[in-house]
Amino acid sequence: MLRRRVIPCLDVADGRVVKGTRFVDLVDEGDPPELAARYAAEGADELVFLDITAAPERRGTLLEIVERTARRAFVPLTVGGGVRSVVEMRDVLRAGADKVSLNSAAVADPSLISRCASRFGRQAVVVAIDARRVAVAGGAGAAEPAWEVVVRGGRDATGLDAVEWAQRAADLGAGELLVTSIDRDGTRSGFETDLLRAITSRVSVPVIASGGASEPDDFVRAVRDGGADAVLAASIFHRRIHSIAEVKRVMAAAGLPVRAVA
Amino acid sequence: MSLRVAVVDYGAGNLVSIEQALLAVGARPALARDGEALREADAVIVPGVGAAAPAMSRLARAGLVDPLLRWIASGRPYLGICLGLQLLFDASDEDGAETFGVLPGRTVRLVDAPTLPHIGWNQVVRRRDHPLFTGIAQGADLYFVHSYAGVPEGTDAERMVLAETDHGARFASVIERGNVLGVQFHPERSAGDGLRLLANFARWATALSAGMGAQWAPVGAGGTGGSD
Numbered sequence: 001m002l003r004r005r006v007i008p009c010l011d012v013a014d015g016r017v018v019k020g021t022r023f024v025d026l027v028d029e030g031d032p033p034e035l036a037a038r039y040a041a042e043g044a045d046e047l048v049f050l051d052i053t054a055a056p057e058r059r060g061t062l063l064e065i066v067e068r069t070a071r072r073a074f075v076p077l078t079v080g081g082g083v084r085s086v087v088e089m090r091d092v093l094r095a096g097a098d099k100v101s102l103n104s105a106a107v108a109d110p111s112l113i114s115r116c117a118s119r120f121g122r123q124a125v126v127v128a129i130d131a132r133r134v135a136v137a138g139g140a141g142a143a144e145p146a147w148e149v150v151v152r153g154g155r156d157a158t159g160l161d162a163v164e165w166a167q168r169a170a171d172l173g174a175g176e177l178l179v180t181s182i183d184r185d186g187t188r189s190g191f192e193t194d195l196l197r198a199i200t201s202r203v204s205v206p207v208i209a210s211g212g213a214s215e216p217d218d219f220v221r222a223v224r225d226g227g228a229d230a231v232l233a234a235s236i237f238h239r240r241i242h243s244i245a246e247v248k249r250v251m252a253a254a255g256l257p258v259r260a261v262a
Numbered sequence: 263m264s265l266r267v268a269v270v271d272y273g274a275g276n277l278v279s280i281e282q283a284l285l286a287v288g289a290r291p292a293l294a295r296d297g298e299a300l301r302e303a304d305a306v307i308v309p310g311v312g313a314a315a316p317a318m319s320r321l322a323r324a325g326l327v328d329p330l331l332r333w334i335a336s337g338r339p340y341l342g343i344c345l346g347l348q349l350l351f352d353a354s355d356e357d358g359a360e361t362f363g364v365l366p367g368r369t370v371r372l373v374d375a376p377t378l379p380h381i382g383w384n385q386v387v388r389r390r391d392h393p394l395f396t397g398i399a400q401g402a403d404l405y406f407v408h409s410y411a412g413v414p415e416g417t418d419a420e421r422m423v424l425a426e427t428d429h430g431a432r433f434a435s436v437i438e439r440g441n442v443l444g445v446q447f448h449p450e451r452s453a454g455d456g457l458r459l460l461a462n463f464a465r466w467a468t469a470l471s472a473g474m475g476a477q478w479a480p481v482g483a484g485g486t487g488g489s490d
Contacts, residue, residue, distance in 0.1 A: 002376075002429055003383040003403060040453065045383055071282040076405060076451045096278035098407070098451060120275055121312025123379045123407045175379045175407075206377045229377060259383040259403045 003259045004223050004251060005045035005230035006244055007208065008237045010035060012081075013052045015061035017238075033068040039237065040073035043244045043261030047073060048101070048178075048232060051081030059088075063095040070096025080128055080178070089116050093124065101126035101178055104151040107158055107165075110172055117173025126208075127174035130154060131162035131195055132182045145194050147181075154182040163198045170203040177207045178232065184212030188236070191218055196226025208232050216242055216250035223256055265464045265471075268294035268303035270330070270346070272310070272320040280309050280343070283450040287461035297329030305339040305467040306330070308346030309450075311407065314354035314361055314369065317345055327362075334364050337441045337474060339467035344408055347437060347444030351412045365439060366416040371409060374430035379409045386435050386447065388425040393466045394436070394443060394459060395425075402455045404435075404447035411446055412437065441470060 010017050010032055017032050036047050047069070051062050059082070066079055079092050080101030089100045106113050106127055117125045131147035132154065147162035166177055179199055181192035191212045200207050206229035209222035213233035222228045236242050248258045267284055271277055271293040284291040284307075291307075294300055308330070310317055321327050334340050342350055349361045354369035361369070372380055383403040388395055411433040414422040418439065425436035427446070437444040443463065449456035 001385065002380065005382050067278055070276065070278040074279065074283060074286075074451060074453050074456060076407070076448075093275040094278075096276050098276055098279070119316075123311055123381065123409070124275060176381060204376075204378055206379070206381050229382065 001257045002229075003045065003257050004228075005208075006043070006219065006247055006251075006258070007046045007048055007230055007232040008039045008044050008244065009048040009050055009210070009232050009234045010238075011050050011052055011234065012062065012065065015053075015065050018052070032065045033072050035238075036069045036077070037072040039244065040075045043248060043259070044075060045230070045259055046076045046078065048078045048080065049097075050101075051079065053082070063091060066092060066095040066097050078126055078178075080126070084112070086112075086115050086119050089120065089124075093120060099124050099126050099176070101128045103128040103130065106169065107149060107151055107160065110168065113169055113172040113174055117175070122173045122175035125174050126176045126178050127166075127169040128178040128180065129162055129166055129169070129199075130180045130182050130185075131192075132157070133192070133195070145198070147195050147198070150182055154185075162195065163202055166199045167202050170205045174205060176205055177203065178210055179207055179228075181211035185210070186235070187212055188214035190214060191222040191226060191228075191231070193221055193226040196222060196228050200227030206230065216247045219247050219251055220254040220256060223251070224254065265289045265468050266302060266304045267291045267464070267467075268300050268306045270294050270306065270308045270321075270326060272317060272324055272326065275311060277309065279448075279450040280307065283457055283460050284464075287457055287464055289460075289464045294326070295324055297325050300329050300333055304471050305341070305464070306333055307341045307343065308349065309343045310345035310349075312345060313356050313359075314345065314348060315357040315359035317349065318359050318361060331362060331364070334362075334442055337470075339463075339470050340442045341463050341467075342442075342444035343450070344446060344448060347446055348410060348412050350437070350442060350444055351414075354410065356410050364442060365412070365414060365422065365437065367412055367414040367419065369410050369412045372411060372429060372431070372433060375409075376430050379407060380429045381407045383452075384427050384429060384447075386425045386427055388436070389423055392424050392436075392438060393469075394438075394462045396462050396465075397458050398455050398462075404445075404449065404452040404455060404459075406435075406447045408446060411435075412444070 078099040084105040149160040208230040209228035210232040348369040427435035
């Protein structure tokens with residue numbers, strides 16, 4: 001049976017792992033390949049690097065750390081952040097990544113999804129969707145939840161409905177969706193399971209839940225209530241609040257299939 | 263003398279992982295971009311993800327299709343990973359591409375899959391034993407990322423399936439016929455058990471090569487003659 005995945009996410013800037021609530025108050029946390037290898041040894045099912053390097057001329061640094069990571073951690077690696085073309089995606093894959101996640105560039109030009117999928121296969125294309133909750137009036141006065149796609153770390157609204165965009169991205173060739181609740185991100189208040197469920201009930205590609213992880217039980221809810229295939233978290237692992245093994249123990253105890261930590 | 267493994271490079275994504283995994287198990291990998299590169303090898307690995315048609319056309323442009331077919335026909339060790347397994351069959355339903363035709367059967371879309379692509383760690387349940395599985399538990403989790411899988415046909419079909427995996431329905435996740443092995447998962451991304459499987463492949467390939475001794479026909483452009 002297919003296992004539900006637990007994925008630590010490493011924010012990388014100028015070749016170093018940083019932490020902070022997304023793009024502010026960055027604190028240097030060390031060498032990405034070093035941390036990646038540690039997480040792989042601790043049972044991470046996959047790894048995600050989110051490159052938040054501001055200056056494009058520093059991108060070579062990213063390729064170098066991707067290669068060093070691929071040579072140390074024998075688990076799949078997804079790289080996101082700033083990939084805007086088929087050529088850039090090719091370079092990241094050649095350096096040793098298995099998947100590339102597209103975010104704002106796919107919103108700006110959705111054909112990027114299909115071009116990347118036809119060149120590298122849809123399994124290599126992850127579309128990252130950052131969503132913010134908006135209230136819309138439903139029938140008979142009920143307020144149905146809805147979410148809008150935002151970009152640039154939540155600073156720019158796009159007017160796109162997140163569930164419709166998820167559907168469209170999958171239709172265009174995304175092999176996987178990484179769905180982040182911007183409202184929950186960095187708040188440690190649990191994943192937004194309504195958002196996850198709204199998307200997982202509409203698409204057949206795997207969905208990775210992100211934004212809000214606090215307790216191991218949150219991972220259980222993202223899978224059981226949200227229908228997520230995989231769950232991503234950053235700070236609770238970086239700050240060693242919970243270990244990957246601990247999260248997996250709780251998931252297994254709740255009856256979810258997980259890969260045993262060696 | 264460590265095993266020289268030609269890793270066939272036809273421009274399909276990440277080869278760093280397979281190269282490094284082979285180094286980690288004591289083999290000597292070298293990327294092969296043309297048929298000539300197979301001359302120096304003891305074993306061949308064809309990796310790859312994605313669709314069959316672009317892969318076949320890139321292999322053809324690199325002049326690799328015939329050398330690979332001769333390699334397989336000569337009885338030397340071959341390991342196909344993911345797409346490198348699917349290419350062994352007659353054709354792929356994904357885009358209608360005609361593939362190697364070394365094994366009777368077709369590559370078809372996974373049926374009854376709850377999610378597609380099938381991405382993640384899943385159990386590999388073996389139906390019979392093989393040196394490839396030494397030290398790996400029955401039902402071990404290995405990493406998959408694909409939407410299609412090969413379905414063997416013909417009188418040998420059952421025998422070719424070394425292991426199966428379930429994602430809505432069971433499919434063949436390890437295929438074997440003599441000198442040809444194929445795995446639908448990615449051993450180079452499957453942590454400890456993946457490295458164990460590659461180490462087992464290297465040992466099996468070394469033994470197979472030793473057993474065959476000097477009777478191999480060279481595989482270069484001429485097909486016969488030569489002295490490598």
